[in-house]
Amino acid sequence: MKRLFLLLLATALSSCRKQPAECPQLTRAPQAFLDYWYFPKGSTWVYQLRGTSPAVYDTMRVSFARESHSTRYSDGDKRVPCVQGYQASVTHSNRTYFPGAGGLGTEYLASDPLFRGEDWVLTHTSSVGTLYSPEVGFGYPIRLGQKLLDRLTFADTAAVTTPAGTFAHSVHLIPDYGSKVDSTKRNWIRHLYYSRYVGTTKVVYTNNQTWELLTYKIPR
Numbered sequence: 160m161k162r163l164f165l166l167l168l169a170t171a172l173s174s175c176r177k178q179p180a181e182c183p184q185l186t187r188a189p190q191a192f193l194d195y196w197y198f199p200k201g202s203t204w205v206y207q208l209r210g211t212s213p214a215v216y217d218t219m220r221v222s223f224a225r226e227s228h229s230t231r232y233s234d235g236d237k238r239v240p241c242v243q244g245y246q247a248s249v250t251h252s253n254r255t256y257f258p259g260a261g262g263l264g265t266e267y268l269a270s271d272p273l274f275r276g277e278d279w280v281l282t283h284t285s286s287v288g289t290l291y292s293p294e295v296g297f298g299y300p301i302r303l304g305q306k307l308l309d310r311l312t313f314a315d316t317a318a319v320t321t322p323a324g325t326f327a328h329s330v331h332l333i334p335d336y337g338s339k340v341d342s343t344k345r346n347w348i349r350h351l352y353y354s355r356y357v358g359t360t361k362v363v364y365t366n367n368q369t370w371e372l373l374t375y376k377i378p379r
Contacts, residue, residue: 184241185228185241185242185243186241186242186243187242187243188243188245188270188279188299189279189299191299191355192270192279192299193245194355194356195297195299195330195353195354195355195358196247196268196281196296196297196353196358196359197224197245197247197268197270198221198224198247198358198377199221199224199377199378200221200222200223200224201220201221201378202220202221202358202375202376202377202378203218203219203220203221203375203376204218204219204220204358204359204372204374204375205217205218205219205372205373205374205375206218206219206362206370206371206372206373207322207370207371207373208256208368208369208370209368209369209370209371210369215253215256216252216253216373217251217252217253217256217257217370218251218252218253219249219250219251219252219359220249220250220252221247221248221249222248222249222250222265223246223247223248224245224246224247225245225246225247226243226244226245227243227244227246228241228242228243228244244269244270245268245269245270246267246268246269247267247268247269248265248266248267248268249265249266249268250263250264250265250266251264251265251266252264266283266284267283267284268281268282268283268296269281269282270282278298278299278300279298279299280296280297280298280299280307281296281297281298282296283296283297296311297311297332297353298311298313301313301316301330303315303316306335310334310335311332311333311334311335312332312333312334312335313330313331313332314331314332314333314350315330315331316328316329316330316331317329317331319331319352319354319360319361321360321361321371321372321373322371322372322373323360323371323372323373323374323375326354326355326357326360328354328355328356329352329353329354329355329360330352330353331350331351331352332350332351332352332353333349333350333351334347334348334349334351346364346365346366346368347364347365348362348363348364348365349363349364349365350362350363351363356377357372357375357377358375358377359372360372
């Protein structure tokens with residue numbers, strides 16, 4: 160998945176800002192999809208590990224965010240031409256818990272449309288030891304009770320309360336890693352909460368560590 164992100168990133172850097180002549184229409188992601196995870200560079204979130212004394216914190220910051228168009232998928236599939244891709248990377252301050260890809264505390268996010276542009280999926284990759292899905296991290300439209308690519312279930316849309324406040328527009332996701340994953344050897348995510356306009360608000364891991372949002376700042 161890191162290779163996929165780097166390929167999308169290379170496409171973004173080499174693409175022209177103007178809409179290409181072969182794209183009379185450019186398919187863009189629904190804003191409601193982006194509102195859950197795609198935020199401007201410089202956005203920051205501070206999390207606290209519940210039950211620690213002294214308190215343990217982690218600050219997550221968007222270090223890169225970019226939109227780019229492409230006329231085909233990276234594998235050459237032309238079923239969905241002229242689509243807008245979205246790429247971002249976020250960096251953790253707490254390298255003890257989140258060493259990240261290459262030891263840089265970094266996670267990579269990228270999205271493309273699925274099924275001829277009707278559905279959109281976010282791919283999320285990292286080597287922090289807490290990778291919550293090997294391939295898929297979020298999908299839109301949100302369909303409660305239905306698995307996304309057989310790996311991620313949208314459980315409910317109940318409000319989420321953390322030290323940062325109560326967030327009504329939230330979704331609760333439960334990953335399914337399959338029988339090949341031994342959660343006793345690595346710390347995998349058990350429950351994940353995304354809040355619209357805010358991002359990740361709470362994460363519960365298989366060893367019962369719970370990180371909750373303490374403060375956040377998103378440039379508008």
